[in-house]
Amino acid sequence: MTMPANLPPEAKAKYAKYLDAKTTEEKIKTLEEFISAVPKHKGTENLMLWARKKLAQLKQDLEEERRRRKTGGSGIRFMVQKSGAAQVAVIGPTNSGKSTLVHRLTGAKTLITDYPYSTRLPSPGMLSFEDVQFQLVDTPSLMLNYPDSQWNNRIIGLVKNADALLLLFSLDSPSLKQNIASTLKLLGDRGIETSKGEGYVYIERTRGVGEIKLYVNGRLKGFTEENVRRMLREYRIYGAYVYIDGEVTLDDVEKAIFTRTMFKPTVLILNKADRSLYSKEELLALKNIIPNGVPVLVGIARSGRGFEELGRILFEKLGIIRVYTKEPNGEIAKQPLVLKKGATVLDVAKSVHSRLVKNFKYARIWGPSAKYPGERTGLDHTVKDGDIVEIRA
Template sequence: MPTNLPAEAKAKWVKYLEARTLEEKIEALEEFLSYVPKHKGTENLRAWVRRKIAELKDELEEKKARRGGGGGPTFFIEKEGAAQVVMLGFTKSGKSSVLRILTNAKPEVSPIPFTTTLPVPGMMPYQDIQIQVIEAPAFVNGMSKGSVWWGSRVLGLARNADGLIVVLDAANDPIEQFKSIVEELAEVGIHVRKPSGEVSVIKSRDVHGIRVITYGRLINCTSDDVRKLLESYRIYNAEVRVFGEVTLDDIEKAIFERITYKPTLVLLNKVDLIDREQVSEVLTTILSNYPDIQVLPVSAAKRLGFDNVPEKVFKMLKIIRVYTKEPNSGRPSPKPMILKEGATVEEAIKKIREEFLKYFKFAKIWGPSAKYPGERVGLDHILMDGDVIEIRTTIKGV
């Protein structure tokens, strides 16, 4: 990323940040691009800006299509269930067959390449919840650079998802398929390997000045360096959250591009067409480079290997189910609320009804996180999957 953009370019970037409509954002980015110098140090930035402009134009078309009552194909899928997972893979990898097995969806299954032209959603049951799984149109090499019209839209689906399922064709160089998908995702700031550090720059009028919150450590820079960097981009009120080990260059990247990590499950499909040694080779190669990723050998044609997929996806997403219980009531709610692993009682209350925080007295917990049934806890108590929570407040009857 460049560290010495001219003042004119930084001013145009501020214009983009302040833009409210898609049209204004597109115009501001085009102006910004015209002021970014053309040299090796700005190649990645210029490429990202061009991709971003294309994404915004696609989004604008989607918006117009929805307003017009379906005047054109739409990639917008509203999130449903406990989480949303997007299924990626090259054509003829068997994504549609996998979706049929895992969910209630009935996508067309055909030997003809590129049968799926729009995203197809389905709901995958796991115990007492449903996880939305969306089959995306086929992955294509170079899609991050505009090789196909649906490229930026598929990558947008991946960015907005809570996690990914990558389907590989075991009989057609699956290692190269996986490598290509990972590289295309990385081109737009989506990573399947958990990074050593993450940073988010949250601009807000509610924050006075530059507030740096560090959950890890800054490498070769200080909070004052971070403040000066943001102010050079005319960002004067923002919260910078640092997780793990982060450099000043990482923070500058975060100003331009949102880098996101997506937990990923790989399904090695069509293993019935190769021998065990080949399966082992694929598993070893992927896991040696991506130890956080799980790879499951499956066969959609023979419906083998799918029994554990819902559980693997649930655990991969690092979400928990918490059930609410009314005071003096015997039974908890049948439908759980979904929280991220590590969520506290305070976060649960915010999801139930934030107003309760003002009148909070204590909570009672039954389940894995409780030392004993009905344990009284405070706002900072960390919840676990399967917990039942009862909120006590100073409000009469609550």
Template sequence: MALEEDIKAVEDEISKTKYNKATEGHIGRLKAKLARLREEVQKRASSKSGGEGFSVKKSGDASVVLVGFPSVGKSTLLNSLTGTQSQVAAYEFTTLDVVPGSMEYKGATIQILDVPGLVKGAASGRGRGKEVIAVVRNADLAVILLDVFQLVHYDVLVEELNDAGIRINSRPPDVTIRKKPRGGISINSTVNLDLDGDTIRSIMGEYRLHNADVVIRENIDIDQLIDVILGNRKYIPAIVVINKIDLADEYTLRACKEKFPDALLVSADKKIHIDELKEILFNRLGFIRIYLKPQGKQPDMDEPLIVRYGSTIGDICDRLHRDFRNRFRYAQVWGRSAKHKGQRVGLDHILYDNDILTIILRKQ
């Protein structure tokens, strides 16, 4: 219990300290200490649970995890999206394990994962939170599912994910830290920073980093610097879906739209707006279509290869056959990623949507 008491004490001190330039370094040290204590709590929760989490084999072209409080309708939504029969009941913690389903849409196979509901304290292991968090960290997209009458759950869910080192809808800060044997902390920045050098050094000192070269390419805050130092944060996209709209009146629905203007309102039970959700999932996962063209033949325009945005020729080789990368000679590309029709490219070439691709291999 000592760790929880230490965390509470640090949180109280942070909340009581008014933020200004004079207190910035002190708050930075406190936040660094808080992050370190939370890391220790998570490690202890992991050791007590006997592992890092549920064992889920990823399948398909991408995986989506349904995150929400118990009884918010995750199992019903899984059934509506995939036809998988996940147990549904009107009481909490119906789902005690991960229930995977497979959704086919526009040629893509998307794995949908229904996990036990998250509750306050999940990041510390409460309610099998550690296991659920492990599944979320490995997903390509998170659906934060809210009950139309319990919108306040959103802040709790995001806080638990944040405490567990998961950053939704953000990217890693453009900061590089290279340790060195001596010479102190050297800070170089390409932009104007709100943080001063003393604050940066005090935060790094909390983690016993006293000799390092720090290159900062964007204006960061204290929390982002701590994330870079820890180096174990997971950055994943997320969408908000509000469920059970068939039970709500017009006033409640209007309040949902005002609070979450970008959220999709659905009824998993009545299958309202489920097709719209499928389209959003497909788009947010960043799928592109690649049409394969055997050498000297016409491309197969009926069955594209579905891959993620940013995929390279090397990724395609790995996807098609385990030996293709080793036997690779060159590739030809027609489409927006090519400078001209049939351009010869290498393994690092990045493909665009609707590109046509021929891969030339060495003979075995």
């Protein structure tokens, strides 16, 4: 979506109202007001397209909500309690082998059939990688022919809540390429990116806190942090965390205000290699439609062949590290703390106990991040995967 150059202030204010709306009814009302406040010309065409599509979706949501209220709230939302180091949603078109894969890799009982759309509820299982576990969640199949259906909405809800995605496709399907393209489009249209691309902006609004904080992990092309703050204030956004990765323009930041895309680390799986309709060359050509940075695994879910490295790949894609805490003069913890790459001793202390932060004296580190075994550090020391950390308070 290209952004409208200089939306009038009224339109920006209306958009702020929409962002603040809580109920679906309010969202519809405020989005309609925003649409009428936007001047219609070439520069706002894409924005209007997006807004009208969003409006149609909201109206559908409202209908569904009303129906549920009438039928006594039988509309279950797909939510699976998280467990382990990360929740990974396994999604894809029908018969791609999702239920088979989750069963094979985790041992969990899933419903495997030849009938389309037989899996109707998500069901989790645990995949071990060394000393961490990932929760794989088997899901009902996406209806690629009805991208905006309520059926898909519930799966998308689950996807948004997950930490990573496995996209599954079957090599025995003649429409493999189209299935991949439709799935990626369906996700993209709902604001879910499977690859960070060149640059990536994600704005997380914080209610109440009147501060705009930037986390820049890349380069701002032709603008400053102050420009970002000013622009957000024009949209009446006073509290937000702005995450910037790679090379980003101010337009990209403005776009992120509207589309609110989120990045989900993704692995793409081409299943049923034992019944593949495709040559090696044809598979390589799929690179053209698969985003850079999305690893592709080819395998056989029935036997598990080809998925030996899945745990390690997920671990790397998730950008997580393991840290082992140690009591002063005590045992090293068997179970690691799982933290984001870039975490510091402060994050370690926080996840053990807030008291450790308040009474912190120093830490001692053994392992990859230590200059020498038992190095003494402060709270700002960056830890690495495999570190042993002892906190003295």
